[in-house]
Structure formats: structure tokens, C-alpha cells
Amino acid sequence: MRLRLRQFRLRTGPHEHRVVQPGQPLRHTSLRAPEPIGTLLGDHDGLNRLAGLFSFAAYSRHTIVHVPLRDSVPPDEGVGELVDLVLAHHTLGLRPSRWPALRRNLVGGTPLTVRTDEARTDRDSTSWRERHERTDGRGDLRHATHARTFFLFGNRDVFASAAMSLALAAGWGPRQKGVVKGHSAFMTALPTLVQPPGGGHPLELLVCFKPYPPYAHFRRPGRRGERRSAPS
Template sequence: MRLNLTEFRPRTGPREHRVVRPRHTLRHTSLTAPEPIGLLLGDHDGLRQLAGLFSFAASSRHTIVHVPLRDGIPPDEGWGERVDLVLAHHAYGLRPSKWPGLRRALGSGVPLSVGTDDARTRDDAEAWRRRQTHADFRDELRHATHARTLFLFGSRDAFARTAVELAWAADWGPRQKGADTGASVLATAVSPKQPPGGGHPYELLVCFRKPVR
């Protein structure tokens, strides 16, 4: 798919970063962090755009993807405080505590239009699925919440797997019973790395909701 983004090149000390965000607000999409259960609530366009952003993140090891989901229309359901979303590869080394300063340094940015390789994304997602059954499997999304932002850190395959799940939710959600009435319907879920020693599992519920006109 085609993504219309804004690209930023802020510096922190000697290092130049590349940050991208959607050019336009995902108006009908919101997010609350998994503590331990979070909610991603979106319409078809919002979930489809997020699928594309995860696909872009999968193939962009040296880029931070920032999705300011607090800028959309506040939902009238759900729980917890709304947060933004940041995607970054494990190897990037982004520390959540450094994000507020980096965000303040973004400036105005420049327009960027990119296409995602949907076939490669599906192949990478399938590779992740096959490896998931192995006893030594460790390729999971890690998450952290800081400064009203949910950070998801992962590998190419882990981001690709989530992209495929979100694309499926965008397409299948509108066809579920009750979706045409404006009710929110559970489409899928994203499970980041679980806490050591047990406890309630972390989960991000992904729900479709048709915008109310």
C-alpha cells in the first residue's frame, strides 16, 4: 500500500535520527496501553493505515515510526488513558526515557510517500508463525509505556506478523455481526512479551468500530 508520511531528521548529540509519522491524523483510531489489557480501537482506514505502518517499520531498521493517536477523536468507550504509538527495531537502541526530548526536536519535517512490499510482509509473517512453534522461540514484541506513549520493539518478522493481523482486522471487522450498527467488535489481539514469573498476561485487544456520522 501507499503511505503518505512526514519525515523528520532530528539530532541528539552526534547522532541523527530518522522519524516518520502519518501525514494525516488517524481520526477514528485510539489506543490505550496494555496494563495488562490494552485496547486498539479503529475504523477500516485507521486499522489499514496501522497495518501499513507496521509493514513499513518491519523493513526500516534505522527508522522510528511515530503514530500520534491521541490527536484523534476521543472514543466514548474503552478504559485507561489514551497513548501514542512508537515502533522501533530492537537493534535501534531507542530508550523510552529519551523519546520526549527527541519528540520535541522533530521540527516541521518534509513530506514523504512510500510503498510497502505487501508480499514480502506476508512471507515474513509466515516465517514468524512457523518459528513460533519452536521451543527456543524468542522473537516477540517487547513493550514499554512512557510519557503517554506505548513503545513496541521488535524484529522484521514480528512487525510483519502484526501488520498482517491488523490488515486482517481492517478487512474482516466490518463484516462481523453488529459492526454495521456502530458497535465495536473484537477482531484480533496482539500479545507482546509476557512478564517473567507468570502474572496476568499482557494483551492488546484490536477492535473494529464503524465511525458514527
């Protein structure tokens, strides 16, 4: 996949941080952090580009991936505060408390175009899934919510697994019943989130497909005799 991004180089004291954002906003994608159930709701474009961003994050362990989602078009379903998304390798040592200061300096930036390798992402995703049950939770997605931002910390393989889950949701979401009427469709959940001690309801981040209105412009793929109306 070809991704158009914005790149920022920020310095705090002796440390330089590389941050990337999507070149264009994901207008019809929204995120609510798990409390204990969170939802990532998006159309085909949003979920597909998120799959690419997770794949990019998997192989960019010195880069922070910031996906601004708070200002997307508000969905007409769901409850809870809308939040941004940040992806970072756990080895980077990013502290959520330091993020607001970094975010304030995300101004301008330079264009960046990258390509992701879907075959490599698929291989690493498969490897993670095969190992997961034997590793006692090592490699799960650690997470935190701070300053209206949901942080996911992981490694190459777990980010690759999340990328493949999102690619599946983007590809098969348009084929689900009810989506032509604007209903959302549950597709999958992101790979296992680290659970808090003490039990209770497990934390989950559900991935749902939802086309954007007006729904008359949306057609499920593969139906003969139908053409998608041009957007107004």
C-alpha cells in the first residue's frame, strides 16, 4: 500500500522524536477508548489506511504514529469521548504524560510517501498468532488513555497482526448485511490488549465497519446491475 504522510522532527532536551501523521484526515473514522469496551468505527478508506498505518508502525520502531481522530465527522452511534490514536514500539519509551507537549509542536511538517509490504505483514501476523498462546501474553498490546488520546504500545509482530485485522475489516465490511442502510457491522477486535490486574470485564477494542452518509451512494460490492453514484 502507498501511504501519504506528514513527517515531523521534534526535539525535547537531548532527545529527537520522529512523528508521522496521515497526509489527509480519516474523516469517517472514529475511536472510543476501552472502558472496558472501546470501538474503532470506520468506512473502507479509513480502515484500509489504518491497516497501512499499523503496518508502517510495525517496521518503524523509532517512529511515533499519530492518527488524529477527535475531529473526524462524529458518528451517529456509540457513547463515550472520541480520542486520537498513537502507535509506538514499547522500546521507544514514550510516556503518555509527555505527549501533549509533543503534540503542540506538530505544526507544518514535511510530506512523506511510504509503501508497506503486505506479504511481510501477513507473515509476521501469522507468526505472532502461532506464538501467542505459548508466550503467556508477551507481545500483547499495552495501552493507556491520556489527554484524549489512546496509546497502543507493541512490537513488530503484534502491530502486524492488528494491521491484518483492520485490512480484513476494510475488505469484508462492505459485504455485511445492513450496511447499505447505514448500520454498522462488527468485524473483529484488535489483538489482545494487556488486561489490568484484579479481573473484571476484559478490555476489548472492537473494530466495526460503517459507510458514511448519504447511504444512497453506497453499494455492496459484487452486485450486478448496480453502479455507485458519484459523490455530491
